[in-house]
Amino acid sequence: MESEIVIKEATSQKDDFKVVQKGNMVESINKLNQVFHYIDLNYVKQGIMFHGWTGFRTTEQLKAVLDGHFMDIYKKYKCKGALVESTKMSGSFNEANDWLAGVFMPKLIGLGLTKVAVVLPHNIFAQMAVDEWDKKLADSLPGILAHKVTL
Template sequence: MSALTFRRPDGHIYLTAERNRTEGWIYDHWIGVQTKQTVMEGGLAYVDMLRAEPCPKLLNDHQELVGRFLEANDWIAQVWTPLIIQAGLRYFAHVLSPGIFGQLSIKDLHQRIGTQFEMQFFEDIEAAKDWLRSLPN
C-alpha cells in the first residue's frame, strides 16, 4: 500500500489517500473542515494516483469530515469529474459524514455527477467495502 498525507499550513492532517492493491481501490479519508483549496489539492492528487496506476474504485470516507464543502462542488463537477473518469474511475463508494451539512454537500454533488459513474452512499465503512468487493476490477 502506498499512502499520501495532506496537511494544512498549521500542520493538521486534512486528508490521507491510500492505494490498497489487495482490495483494488484507493481509500480517501477526509478529516475536519474542508475548503475549496483542500478539496482541489486532494482531488488532483487522487487523479495523479489514478493516472500513475489505474484503479476503477474509490472508497471516499467522510466519517471525520466536519461541516460542508458546497463551495467546491462546482469545481468537482466541472473539473475533477471529467479528469477522474478519463483516469479510469468507475465506482465511487461514499461513506457519509455524521453531520447534516456534509451529507447535504455530497447529495448536492451526487445530483451533479451521479450519472457519470456508479456512486453509492453508506453509513458505515464495512458496507462500502463490501459493495466495492462485489464489483469487477
C-alpha cells in the first residue's frame, strides 16, 4: 500500500476539504470522505496538467482547489497544456465562470498555458456550465485554444 502524504488538513469550515498525495495522484477529499478533484502527476513531464472533477463541489471548493494546491503544482511544472476530465462531474459551476475566465485562466496563461481540452461531463447541468465557461473564455481570452470532447 502506497503511503499517503497530507498536503492540507480540513478545518471545521463547512466547505473545507483535505488534500492528500498518494503516489502520483493528488486528491481533494470533502467532509463526506469523497474525492471531488484529483491531479494526475504522471503527465507533467509531457507538459500536460491532467486533472479531473467528480461529483459535486461548491464554488468555494472549486476556487480553493484551483487557486490553492492546483496553482502551486502548476507553477512547479509550468505545463503548456491542460486536460480536464469531467465526465463524472455533477451539478453546475456557473457562479464561478466569471472568476475562471477573468481571474484564474489569465493567471495560467501568464504562466505559459497555451492549450486546454475538456472531456465533457455526462451531467447536463455540468455540461451547460462548461459551455458557459467556454463562451466566457473565448470572449475574454481569444488566444487560448480550448477543445471540448464527449465520451
